[in-house]
């Protein structure tokens with residue numbers, strides 16, 4: 316595999332989990348050491364922040380939301396991601412700082428640059444090396460998977476902006492992003508992922 320830190324991104328219900336499962340099963344077969352992390356969450360402190368962020372119990376205004384996500388990430392990078400990579404373990408991440416640029420920056424309207432910069436400070440430049448974006452119309456993905464948490468139950472216009480935010484990111488960082496049509500055949504997409512990551516698919 317040609318990367319130490321790969322993130323899967325996409326709107327809610329885009330199918331990240333299935334692709335992560337397939338990739339990590341394959342890495343296991345190939346005896347490649349890996350660790351799965353998820354955001355929000357991923358560490359003890361992170362799981363606490365995740366509860367604050369996703370529970371309907373709290374009212375969280377957009378900037379606070381962005382800062383909580385970035386605080387979660389600062390902890391995750393220092394506690395898990397950086398030490399794992401230094402120990403030769405690959406990180407497969409379910410979401411990353413790019414989610415914040417799409418969801419908080421574009422979806423919530425806080426601004427691409429601003430949220431990019433807040434996160435760049437939080438993670439000290441430790442962005443994923445490669446990003447697999449599962450692109451899908453949110454009308455389809457939300458029909459596929461109903462999400463009831465505070466952010467997942469936002470209205471459709473929010474998710475349409477998030478999708479646009481992701482495409483803007485993919486355009487800006489085109490060398491680091493693989494954009495896949497998430498409605499395409501699963502095996503077909505998996506093959507493209509293996510090729511792009513230079514993982515032997517046999």
Ligand code: TYD
Pocket residue numbers: 326327328354355369384409410411412413414415416418419464466467
């Ligand atoms: P989760 O249950 O992990 O959703 P999914 O299975 O779609 O990844 O919930 C995470 C929710 O938080 C999801 O709606 C996306 C949102 N989110 C942000 O708004 N900003 C972020 O930086 C991250 C990591 C997630």
